[in-house]
Every structure is written in C-alpha cells, then in structure tokens.
Amino acid sequence: MSLAEALEGKDYIIEEILTDDEELNAFLFSLGCYSGESITVVAKRKKNLTVSIKDARYNIDIQLASAIIVR
Amino acid sequence: MRIALTGNPNSGKTTLYNAITGKNERVGNWAGVTVDKKESPIKKSLYEAGEELVAVDLPGAYSMSPFTSEESVTSSYVKEDNPDVIINIVDGTNLSRSLFFTTQLLELGIPMVVALNKSDVNESKETIIDADTLSEKLGCPVIPTTSTTGEGHKELIAKAVELKGTSQKAPYIQGDVDLTDKAAVEAADRKRFDFVNAIVKDVETRKVLTKDKNFGDKLDNVLTNKWLGIPIFAVVMYLVFQISQAWVGPFIADTLVAWLESFQGWVGDKVGDASPLLYALLIDGVIGGVIAVIGFLPLVMVMYFLIALLEDCGYMSRVAVVLDPIFKKVGLSGKSVIPFVITIGCAVPGIMASRTIRNERERRATAMIAPFMPCGAKVPVIALFAGAFFDGAGWVSTVAYFVGILLIFLSALLVNKIAGYKARKSFFIIELPEYKAPSLLGAFKSMCSRGWAYIVKAATIILLCNTAVQIMQTFNWSFKEAASADESILASIAGPFAYILVPFVGVLSWELAAAAITGFIAKENVVGTLAVCFVGLDNLIDTEELAMMEGSGAEVAGVMAITKVAALAYMMFNLYSPPCFAAIGAMNSEMKSAKWIWGGIGLQLGVGFTVAYLVYTIGTLVTDAASLAAGPAIAGLVAIVIMVAIVIALINNTNKQLKKEYAISK
Structure with a gap:
C-alpha cells in the first residue's frame, strides 16, 4: 500500500518509490528515504502528513505520500 | 589559510560562521537559509597568531550530488577550490543522515574536522554520542560544539590549524562506480548508508526516539491545522x-x-x-x-x-x-x-x-x-x-x-x-526543524x-x-x-x-x-x-x-x-510597480533569462498602473464623480485594454504551443 493509506503512529518499511523524477528519487535517497529503510507516520492530515525518516521530521504532501509504497 | 564550513542544511553552519568571524549573516531555523558562498577572516581571539584564517560559509547539502543550484555551490567549491581544511558541521541530533555526506567529504582527501553540533539539544534529550569512537571510526577529529553558545569553537579552530597540510584518509571508499549507471550508483550509495548505520549503532545511545510523538508534534497539529493554520x-x-x-x-x-x-x-x-x-x-x-x-x-x-x-x-x-x-x-x-x-x-x-x-x-x-x-x-x-x-x-x-x-x-x-x-505531478517535501525558543540576542x-x-x-x-x-x-x-x-x-x-x-x-x-x-x-x-x-x-x-x-x-x-x-x-x-534596481538585479540573477526579466518588469509596471488606475477611477466615481476628468480616464482605460490584449495574445500563443506539444507527445 502507499504511505497515503498508512496509519498514524505506525512504523513501515519502504518498498518502492514510484516516480520517474530521478532527481527527486536521488534527493529522497540522500535523506535516507529508500527501499528497505523504515519510515514512521507521525501525524496524518487530509492533505499532508508528517513523517519521521532516520532522525528528522518532514512534511510531505499527499501526492508524494501516494508515490511511496510501504509495507 | 581557508577553512570551508560544510554540512547538511540547518545544521548550524552560518551560526558557527557568525560566531567565529563576528559577522552577522542571515540565520534561521529552516533548511536552506544560506544560498550563496560567503567568506570572512576568523576572529583573532580564537587562535594563536600566525597565518590569517578565513572561514568560508557554504550552503547546506545532503550529499555531493547537487539537488538545487545552491547545493551545487557547495560540492563544486570543495572539489575545485581546494580549501586547506574542511570543517564538517554534523547535526548531532541527526547523525544517521548527516554522516552520509561526511563520508563523501572524507573521500576528497582534504583534511577534515567534524564539529558535532547541537550538543546542547542532545544533552537535554539525553542522547549520548561517543565522540572518541566516532573520531576513530571516521579517521578524523570530532569536536562537540554548540554554535549558539560558542562551546568548542576554540578547540575546533585549533584542530583545523593543526591539520593543515596533512592529507585525509577515507574510512569508506566507494571505489570505481560508473556514474552513468543509475543502478550501480544507487547500490554504492546503499552500501555507504549501511556503513553509516553501523557507525551510528556503535556510537549513539538514545533515550528519546525521534519517531516518538513529542511536544513539537502537538504544536504542529495546532499550527498546521486545516482550519486554524491560516488564521x-x-x-x-x-x-x-x-x-x-x-x-x-x-x-x-x-x-x-x-x-x-x-x-x-x-x-x-x-x-x-x-x-x-x-x-x-x-x-x-x-x-x-x-x-x-x-x-x-x-x-x-x-x-x-x-x-x-x-x-x-x-x-x-x-x-x-x-x-x-x-x-x-x-x-x-x-x-x-x-x-x-x-x-x-x-x-x-x-x-x-x-x-x-x-x-x-x-x-x-x-x-x-x-x-x-x-x-x-x-x-x-x-x-x-x-x-x-x-x-x-x-x-x-x-x-x-x-x-x-x-x-x-x-x-x-x-x-x-x-x-x-503543464499539469505535471509536483511533490512537496519540507524538513520540519525542531522548535526552539528564539534568541533575543540574535x-x-x-x-x-x-x-x-x-x-x-x-x-x-x-x-x-x-x-x-x-x-x-x-x-x-x-x-x-x-x-x-x-x-x-x-x-x-x-x-x-x-x-x-x-x-x-x-x-x-x-x-x-x-x-x-x-x-x-x-x-x-x-x-x-x-x-x-x-x-x-x-x-x-x-x-x-x-x-x-x-x-x-x-x-x-x-x-x-x-x-x-x-x-x-x-x-x-x-x-x-517594479521594485528598486537592487531587487531587479536579484530577480535577474535568479531568473537567468532576458525574456523572464523583461516580462517581469512589464508585469510589475502593468500591475502597478492598473491597480492605481482602478483605485483612483473607482474611488473618485464613488466619492466625487463630478471631479473625474474624462480625458485621462479614457486614456488610462485604453492603456489597460491594450495591456490586457497583449496578455491574452500571449496566453493564446502559449496554449497553441502547448497543444502542439501534446499532439506530438501523443
């Protein structure tokens, strides 16, 4: 499922990032957001969510959340 | 002797730079405050007499491969301008991400000191980082610092001076990777992260996990609330x-x-x-x-x-x-x-x-x-x-x-x-830095x-x-x-x-x-x-x-x-109407296009004139209609009609081109 359907307060493992935007993919990678890494949904709102990757917090919009496939 | 300050965005580079040079460059608690390289001599009180030391503040970057234009300033500076020593400011609260860039910098061969910054935040959260072991694993000195208070700055500079002329050994060498092969690059980067993760595991003891909900998250819930955020x-x-x-x-x-x-x-x-x-x-x-x-x-x-x-x-x-x-x-x-x-x-x-x-x-x-x-x-x-x-x-x-x-x-x-x-997918991601009490002195x-x-x-x-x-x-x-x-x-x-x-x-x-x-x-x-x-x-x-x-x-x-x-x-x-020349110059350097800059000035002139005209004409009609002179009012209206016509023509032209592009792409 995608991160957009993920539950608040739960840890997930990233499976895949669905984007053909190579730069974005590389950027997410440098933050530690790539397949196999864990990601936590700290807060979930209608249009955006707060996630914790490694030791930082990010706010991502729902479009990006739908592109991050987790399990 | 030049000392380059590098590190992730919002790790405290400019705060450190201001502290050691006495300058007053813009600082802020978000990623990407510094967008350009700055340099200034370091305060004499921080080091023993000798060769003059110059600090070079660079925009923050997450890795050596630039993502935005200001990040490329950083990687090209450390690669091409041969600073004598690099000070790598590492956000001590986010070791696991920061060290990725650190290990890349260590491969350059330029002597490096790590400033383990935000020690105060770590102390308050009872996160302990074993600086000695970290130093051993990275193969370079690690000095705990707090750039807001000045803690560790003297020691940091002294270490940097000491290292001049030496060469840096890299603890992790990527080896030959075909940079055009995306899969190979990613595989190599994964290995690098694995290496970093192993170090973090050895040197860091955390009492509070980042993924746990904290006070800041509660504050976020209010400040970014769907209904309350904008008010x-x-x-x-x-x-x-x-x-x-x-x-x-x-x-x-x-x-x-x-x-x-x-x-x-x-x-x-x-x-x-x-x-x-x-x-x-x-x-x-x-x-x-x-x-x-x-x-x-x-x-x-x-x-x-x-x-x-x-x-x-x-x-x-x-x-x-x-x-x-x-x-x-x-x-x-x-x-x-x-x-x-x-x-x-x-x-x-x-x-x-x-x-x-x-x-x-x-x-x-x-x-x-x-x-x-x-x-x-x-x-x-x-x-x-x-x-x-x-x-x-x-x-x-x-x-x-x-x-x-x-x-x-x-x-x-x-x-x-x-x-x-073009309606294309655009993604939004922004780092949420931890809240802090703003510094009144700052x-x-x-x-x-x-x-x-x-x-x-x-x-x-x-x-x-x-x-x-x-x-x-x-x-x-x-x-x-x-x-x-x-x-x-x-x-x-x-x-x-x-x-x-x-x-x-x-x-x-x-x-x-x-x-x-x-x-x-x-x-x-x-x-x-x-x-x-x-x-x-x-x-x-x-x-x-x-x-x-x-x-x-x-x-x-x-x-x-x-x-x-x-x-x-x-x-x-x-x-x-258009801003002052200094601001127009800034527009020019960000746009890097004659078409855009002239378009921008035209837009600002048009908007300034139109707003002023509407306020005056409508306002006068409402307050004292008899005093409105017909001649200028009509002249102004004609000018605006011409501007609108130009805008519509431009839009039509664009739409035609877009249609063509879509037709080809189908």
Whole structure:
C-alpha cells in the first residue's frame, strides 16, 4: 500500500518509490528515504502528513505520500 | 589559510560562521537559509597568531550530488577550490543522515574536522554520542560544539590549524562506480548508508526516539491545522505589522525624530549666515530629506526584530506547510512562502531565497512576484501617505499588505497562463526543524545589522539622490537659479513622465513623477524626494514625523494638492510597480533569462498602473464623480485594454504551443 493509506503512529518499511523524477528519487535517497529503510507516520492530515525518516521530521504532501509504497 | 564550513542544511553552519568571524549573516531555523558562498577572516581571539584564517560559509547539502543550484555551490567549491581544511558541521541530533555526506567529504582527501553540533539539544534529550569512537571510526577529529553558545569553537579552530597540510584518509571508499549507471550508483550509495548505520549503532545511545510523538508534534497539529493554520498565520503577521508600525515603532520614532531635528537646527544655526540658497539646499533639502527617511527607521527596525524571531523559532517551515495547498492552486508550492515572508523585510534576500525552489518555472515566478509584498523600504512610503492623508489610520498599512498578497496570487495565475503551466505531478517535501525558543540576542543583532544597513543606505544613496534632486530643482539648464521650480532641470526631466501618472492622480505633477522615478533607485527616495520637491513639505514631515501628523497631515495633503483617493492610488503605484534596481538585479540573477526579466518588469509596471488606475477611477466615481476628468480616464482605460490584449495574445500563443506539444507527445 502507499504511505497515503498508512496509519498514524505506525512504523513501515519502504518498498518502492514510484516516480520517474530521478532527481527527486536521488534527493529522497540522500535523506535516507529508500527501499528497505523504515519510515514512521507521525501525524496524518487530509492533505499532508508528517513523517519521521532516520532522525528528522518532514512534511510531505499527499501526492508524494501516494508515490511511496510501504509495507 | 581557508577553512570551508560544510554540512547538511540547518545544521548550524552560518551560526558557527557568525560566531567565529563576528559577522552577522542571515540565520534561521529552516533548511536552506544560506544560498550563496560567503567568506570572512576568523576572529583573532580564537587562535594563536600566525597565518590569517578565513572561514568560508557554504550552503547546506545532503550529499555531493547537487539537488538545487545552491547545493551545487557547495560540492563544486570543495572539489575545485581546494580549501586547506574542511570543517564538517554534523547535526548531532541527526547523525544517521548527516554522516552520509561526511563520508563523501572524507573521500576528497582534504583534511577534515567534524564539529558535532547541537550538543546542547542532545544533552537535554539525553542522547549520548561517543565522540572518541566516532573520531576513530571516521579517521578524523570530532569536536562537540554548540554554535549558539560558542562551546568548542576554540578547540575546533585549533584542530583545523593543526591539520593543515596533512592529507585525509577515507574510512569508506566507494571505489570505481560508473556514474552513468543509475543502478550501480544507487547500490554504492546503499552500501555507504549501511556503513553509516553501523557507525551510528556503535556510537549513539538514545533515550528519546525521534519517531516518538513529542511536544513539537502537538504544536504542529495546532499550527498546521486545516482550519486554524491560516488564521494563526494571519494573526502572527498582523501582530508583526501592528507592533512595528502602530504600537512600538512610532513611539521610538518620536524620540528619534526629536533628536534629529535638534541636529538639523544645530546645523541650521551654523550656516544661518550663509546664503539663503545654501540654507535651502543643505538644511531643507538634503538634511531634511534624509531625516524624513531615517525618521521611519524605528518602524522598520522593530519589524526586522520580529521577523528575526519568527525565522529563528522554526515556524517558517510550518507556514510553508499551511500555505502549500493554496499556493498549489495558483501553480506554486509552499516553498514560495519563505521568499514572500522574507521580502517583508527586504526584497533582495527574499528573491534570493527563491533559489531553493527546484522547479524552474516556480522559481522564476516566485522571484518575479515576490516584490508585490511591500518591503521594509516601502514602510516609510506607506507611513507618509497614511499620516498625511488618512490621519495615520492603521487600515492603510493593512490594505497595502493585503493587496500585495492578493496581487501575488493573481499574478501567479497569470504567469502560469503565460508561461504554460503543464499539469505535471509536483511533490512537496519540507524538513520540519525542531522548535526552539528564539534568541533575543540574535534577533537584536540581526535588527542592528539590518538597521545599520538602512542607515548607511540613507547616508549614501538616499543622501546623494536628495542632493541631486535638490540641485536639479533649484537650477535651470543654464545653471542659474530657476525663477520657480517648475522651470528647473528636474521639472523638465520628470515632466514627460508625469503624463503617465495623470490617469491615477488626476493632476499633472512633475514632483510626483520625480519621486516615483527616484523610487527605483531606492523606495525610501519616494519620501525623500517628495520632502525635497514640495516647498514646505520637508518641514512638515520632519518636524512632527508620524505621530505628528494629526496637525500637519492636512497641510501636507494641501501642499501636494491631490485628493485622498489619488494619494492612495499614487501610493499603490509606488508599492506595486517594479521594485528598486537592487531587487531587479536579484530577480535577474535568479531568473537567468532576458525574456523572464523583461516580462517581469512589464508585469510589475502593468500591475502597478492598473491597480492605481482602478483605485483612483473607482474611488473618485464613488466619492466625487463630478471631479473625474474624462480625458485621462479614457486614456488610462485604453492603456489597460491594450495591456490586457497583449496578455491574452500571449496566453493564446502559449496554449497553441502547448497543444502542439501534446499532439506530438501523443
């Protein structure tokens, strides 16, 4: 499922990032957001969510959340 | 010897840089405050005599492969400019991400010291990092620091000096990777992260896990709440303006103006016996004009102070989150909000802040429309007109900012239509830094350095302009004293431009035209030039400044001989027409396209004229319809119709091209 359907307060493992935007993919990678890494949904709102990757917090919009496939 | 400061965004590089050099560069609690390289000698008190040390502050980066243009500054500097030593500032609260870049830097062979920063935050969270083991694993010295307090700075510099001339051994070597092979690069980067993760596991003991909900998350829930987020932001901004321009600012301004006046009087006494011409030139013209500008300094300084507090506490990223959905509707994103907010202080750094926006069209559009937000230099203009024509009413300033925001939205839409906005997927991601109590001392310093820049500007550019204006309006072309100012050099130069202003001020006034023109050099000039040009006005402005204006306001209005509606329209023309040359220069360097820069100036001129025309024409029709002269009103309307026609033609052209592109791509 995608991160957009993920539950608040739960840890997930990233499976895949669905984007053909190579730069974005590389950027997410440098933050530690790539397949196999864990990601936590700290807060979930209608249009955006707060996630914790490694030791930082990010706010991502729902479009990006739908592109991050987790399990 | 040059020492390069590198590290992730928001790890504290510029704070450290300011601390060790004594400079006052812009700092803020969000990722991407520094967008350009800066260098300065390090304070002598921090190291033993010897070779001079120069610190080079670089924009933050997450890795050696640049993502935005400011990140490429960093990687190309450390690769090509051969700094003697690198200080890598590592955010101690986020070791697991920071060390990725660290291990890349270590491969360069340049001697390196790691500054393990934010030690204070780690202490309060009881996160323990074993610096010795870390140093051993990385193969370079690791010094715990707190860049806000100065802890560890001396030691850091000493280590850097010690390392000069040595070479760095890398603890992790990527080896040969075909950089064109994406899969191979990713595989190598994964290995690097694995290496980093192993180190972190060994050296870090955490009591509080980052993924656990904390106080900041609760605050986020309120500040970025769907319903509360925008009203809270509106209240915060309202308070910034109200405190600086109505409550605290004018109070200080009164005192300052009293001092300045006694200075003016003192100089007046000294040259009292000289010719009346010199008296008029020096005392009323030059000094009067500068005082008119400096008198507004307290308002601007209080505003700088409050904005510095906002930038320091971590709220800016949250504002970007709150406004992202709205800005998406006009083809921008939340990232554009930060440039707009910084522009409230000054448009030049505001426009430069757009550099962190990755999408080129969004970046250019942001740089183009940011100046609609009235900047600090426009505060005196607003205050002058509010005071002179509207009894200092607070609503004038509120309206000025509100219209600015509205114009940002409308122009963003327009720019999208003209530039051809293709509905493509755009993703928004922004780091949410931890909240911190803003530093009062830091805000005070920032206020002083920006306030000082304002004074320097008043004492140089504005003084020079006022002098030129004063001379040009005193003499005629044969360099004899003009019989009346209407026959002066200034009147003949500004005269032709005055016709452009007629549709929205209702009278042909070369003085108003001259003020608008000098405003392009610096917006404060509008006030200075008006003070110089209108006989008698200078005394009114500087004698009672601001609070003043109950008494003299009507007189100022009388001297200018325009209606209240015209005054409002003229003020708006000055606020929303192209910004000063410095800001246009900044626009140019962010846009890097002649087409865009000229398009931008055209848009700003068109918007300024249209807004002023609408305010004047509609306002006059409502208040005193009989006084509206038909000729200028029609001329103005024709001008606007032509502009609209051009815009529609441009949009049609774009749509045709887009259609063609789509047809080909199918």
